[in-house]
Amino acid sequence: MKKIKEFMTALKKAAGLTGTKWVVWEHIQVGKSHCETCLKLNKCWFIEEKKPKLPQHFLCHCTTKPISYTDVVNFATSNSDSSKFDPYLFNRGMAYSHNKQKLFESWGYTIDDADWLQKTIEEQGVEKYINGDYDLGLLNKYGQRINIRVEIPRKDKEGTVSFLTGWMVCPNGRIQLNTPYGGK
Ligand SMILES: [Zn+2]
Known part of the structure; x- marks a missing residue:
C-alpha cells in the first residue's frame, strides 16, 4: 500500500498539480509596532489562494515570499x-462533557483504535495540507487555524465517513492537531 501511495504522490507531482503557489509568511517589525498575530504567522506556509489577509492591520509590514512546492x-x-484521542476523543472514563465518542462508536471504532486513528489523521492531514486542500479558520494571537476533511472506512459496515479535523498552522510547514473531530 505504501508503495502505491508513494507512486501516486510522484504522479501528482509530475502532473504538475503545481499550479498551486506556496508562500511563506514573513513578519517584519518596523519601529515599535508589534503584533502578536503577525508574530504567530511568521514562517508559516500557505497556498497563495488561502493565506491570511495581507496586510493584517494598519501599519502591518508583513510580506509573503514564494517557496517551492x-x-x-x-x-x-x-x-x-x-x-x-485517548482519553479525549473516546472520552475515557466519561471525563468530558462531549459525546464525540458516540459518533466513532457508531462507525465501529473503539478506544482500541485510538493509535490507528491518530496515525491516519496525521497522515491524511499533512497530505491534504500539501495539496492545498484546507480551509482557513480562526486567526488570532494564538495563530492561524485550518480545517481539513479526512475520510476513514466504517468498521461496522461497508463505506466510509468523512469529517473535519482542526489544526494550527505552525512555522516551517508543520501543522499541529487541535481537534480530531471538529464537525461533519
Ligand atoms: Zn503584520
Missing part, C-alpha cells in the same frame, strides 16, 4: 498529541 512536499509535517 518541492520543499512543501519534502518538509511539511503534521503532529498530534495522543491525549487528543
Whole structure:
C-alpha cells in the first residue's frame, strides 16, 4: 500500500498539480509596532489562494515570499498529541462533557483504535495540507487555524465517513492537531 501511495504522490507531482503557489509568511517589525498575530504567522506556509489577509492591520509590514512546492512536499509535517484521542476523543472514563465518542462508536471504532486513528489523521492531514486542500479558520494571537476533511472506512459496515479535523498552522510547514473531530 505504501508503495502505491508513494507512486501516486510522484504522479501528482509530475502532473504538475503545481499550479498551486506556496508562500511563506514573513513578519517584519518596523519601529515599535508589534503584533502578536503577525508574530504567530511568521514562517508559516500557505497556498497563495488561502493565506491570511495581507496586510493584517494598519501599519502591518508583513510580506509573503514564494517557496517551492518541492520543499512543501519534502518538509511539511503534521503532529498530534495522543491525549487528543485517548482519553479525549473516546472520552475515557466519561471525563468530558462531549459525546464525540458516540459518533466513532457508531462507525465501529473503539478506544482500541485510538493509535490507528491518530496515525491516519496525521497522515491524511499533512497530505491534504500539501495539496492545498484546507480551509482557513480562526486567526488570532494564538495563530492561524485550518480545517481539513479526512475520510476513514466504517468498521461496522461497508463505506466510509468523512469529517473535519482542526489544526494550527505552525512555522516551517508543520501543522499541529487541535481537534480530531471538529464537525461533519
Ligand atoms: Zn503584520
